[in-house]
Amino acid sequence: MTTTKRIWRDGKKLARNDARSIAAGSAGSAADGGLTRRAFARTLGVGALALPFLRTLQTKAQPATAPKRFLVFFSPNGTIPDQWIPDGGETDFTFRRILEPLQPYRDNVLVLQGIDQRSSNSGPGDGHQVGMGHILTCRELLPGDTMGGCDSCAPVSWASGISVDQRIANHIGTDTPFRSVELGAMVGGSNIWTRMCYRAGSEPIPPETNPFNAFDRLFAGLEEDPFGNEQRLREGRSVLDAVQQDFAALQSRLGREDRARLEVHLEVVRDLERRLESGISIGAECRAPMLGERLDTGRVENFPQTVELQMDVMAAAFACDLTRVGSLQWTNSVGNIPFGFIGVPDRHHDLSHEGDSNTDAVNKLVEINRWYAERFAGMMERLARIPEGDGTVLDNTVIVWVNELGKGNSHTRNDMPFVIGGSGGGALRTGRFLRYDRPHNDLWLTMLRAFGIEDESFGDTRFQTGVIDNLLA
């Protein structure tokens, strides 16, 4: 018999909905409650429950060096380079209209011009397909069986290799309850246009598109009633054991490919069991986000708020050290939602096809891209408000803003509009605008270096030239 899940706060239990409804302050100040270390300490002061409770909720000792984190931020359909490229040089640059919202974080960002998705000129797929499938993998797409599901889609299936966020997660994501957390809003169906993160070739990772479900998934482990823990552990174990036995029995009867497909599933079941056994320990600045009333996240008018809430959830997941790798995917490659909330009723992808001489369309696209820049700044702000060591979580994070295209109406994947926020614990030298003529493999290889990964290459080596030394500190 499971007891009602509770959020522990200031030594009192709050039903989950009550906790959510305290939305006024949003994630941020300590005053709005949530799971602070002090609150846990007070709860722990209640005599006899120390041991079982600790198994579930151990506040981590502040580590000697702060953990590094990696976050991908995606918006679609290319940019308007004329209003994206800053004026000036490496250090004396000034932002134009699109990136202007980053001004408060000028010293924390890197703006990169001239990074090309060269691998995307190789292998099957149309502009948007290769743009999305190559952006984090730098490899040819796998051919598919059919064309279907779009106006003129090529026969491709999925990307053929691991994405850079997952390569980093394999290195820094093993000590947290979640190797990585993928969130998004209005990401569409499940196909080559809507997935950018890959565990391996043909293994796309779907983003969670509902912040309330993301909350439940991430923070449920922090809400357990400690009194019920031993019993719950035993029951959970018996369920997962039986499930694994069913897998074993079935696996022995399946063909090779089906066995492999179920093996990926079974591996997650084993992860769930490990998480159950080891419990969850949390970061010192952990606060569960307050999300407010539930939204229908399938409705386009709720898109802006969904985006804000997902960023709240992601910031909290970092603060609680539930994960160190994440991605935020806003719509998808060819994303075609209207932006009525900023006075643009036209659909994004439709607009992105307009010619450069259509100033009305260009202006609207500038505003859409600027809106995404404001969100990018908002994500930096959230992380900058979480103290860590002598600095903030932002200092120890690298956020990379990616797009599947350079420019929408040409579908070019040259001159990709990459912006980086945060230095990854000083690994990158920020506050600069840099011009290159390099393949994006080089950018991701450099990123691996920033996270202490000494791989010789990333993606298809035919397109790689090497580490971009002057990005690193």
Next chain:
Amino acid sequence: MCGITRLGSVVPTLHSNARMRHRLAAPLAFVLACSGEIDEPTGTPTPGPNGPPLTCDVPTVPSGPIRRLTRDQYDLTVRDLLGDTTTPARAFPADDDSEGFYVGGQASSLHVEQWAAAAEALAERATMDLEALVPCDVAAASCVDTFLEDFATRAYRRPATAAEVGRLRAVFDVGFENGGFVNGAKLVVQTVLQSPNFLYHVELAPEGETEGAIVPVEDYALASRLSYFLWASMPDATLLEAAAEGRLRTEEGLLEEARRMLADEDRARFGTRSFYRQWLKLQGIPNLQKNDELYPLFSRDVAVALQTSLELFLDEVFQSGDLEQLYTSNVGYVNATVAPIFGLDAADFGTDFERVTLDPTQRAGLVTHPAIMALLGKSNQSDPIHRAVFVRQSLLCQHLPPPPADLTITAPDPAPGLSTRERFAEHSSNPSCAGCHRLLDGVGFGFEHYDAIGAWRDEDGGRAVDATGEVHGTFDMDGPYDGAIELAQRLAGSDQARQCVAKQVFRFALQRVELQADACSLRQVETRFEESGHRLQDLMLAVVASDAFRFQRVQP
């Protein structure tokens, strides 16, 4: 715009690259980009007049990967299994749709975690009413095993094995110890809903069969194929009984069950809705937004009501109609919300939909329905290109090559004194665009009487609408015509359109695209469909009776 060099011939020719399901050959479409050629979906056999002779004495079917339940299937299955109508799967990640229809592909961590969470919540709710869940008196000593066997059998859609019941008994005992029968049953439900036997469409070949052998789909697996196709849900007790008695092994027995299931209109509607929503991509309708100034009539409420209007029409046609009705019927479902879009007076209607006869000079079946025209309309103007792409790809199963790389593609802005058609004239005057656009414009301009929200118009840009066109590049629809009504009539009489809808139903039923090895099965389906006078329910029965539905290939 469109400043590119043409790579190939502008002569539209049809070809079929009947490639085997293999990830080797480079797709031809890229070589021929914008050359004006239409590419058939890869691997599609050509059953048309130019197809190779087929010898269909022995069943041939390709092998397919194991699939998990799609979101729709999950929700309807827990509805039928537990009486739970909370539709938890709507929160799951989207199903793979690269092949047009939703398919339950590789599971991710997110899937597995959400299945675990949903299983817990479903189990909690299911055990609130133990009497509904457990088929015996819980006080009786034998009731636990009766319950375990009954529940696992229904959830797995086949008799539970003794070993499976034994495993569930161990789980039940742990739960029972901590909280009695209710808690034991809750853990059991939680376990079963996470078992691969519940989450996947398991289709085991008989043990010891050689790799590559073609064998009949096993009785219970076939029952599931049938129910997930026709009802989008699990088999009922009658169907499982038919499987147990071996009655699905004969074509007659199988069809008898299929007819019974189609006659259950309420449940069959879930199957057909699932099919046509995916085929026609109707999920985009509620989020349509139109330019307020130009189209003050339009709103989300109107969009949603238009979808209902369309679905009521499609329900009727799929229940009792044929392909001709699908494309040419002037039956419409109208209420006060959508009446103005149909050019009718809202004051004559209430909130309920009424079945009415529409003006046959303005409306003919599916393709002129305002929901479709609005879906295939821009926010401020009609959209001849995407309307043509819809006809070519969804209704004729043709494939258009993608526009050339680095091509600036621009829909011309509405301009005073020019019609949409005139503004798109560059497509045909610029030779580098003409190859593809000859195929598109000649179909798309036929819909010019329908504006961005699907309402009828006689004028566009101050000029009388010119909805004449000429179809190129089809088997049997080529030639000049005037207006969408005539185009719809031509679709209704086209073998290519008939073969296409057959293919679409086939893809939905088997949750995979047709491959070369399916050529004989498709031929069987087409023949039966034709013999029935192209009745849509008979098309579903024809797919059920095909080799591809009834046989499977043993995997290595």
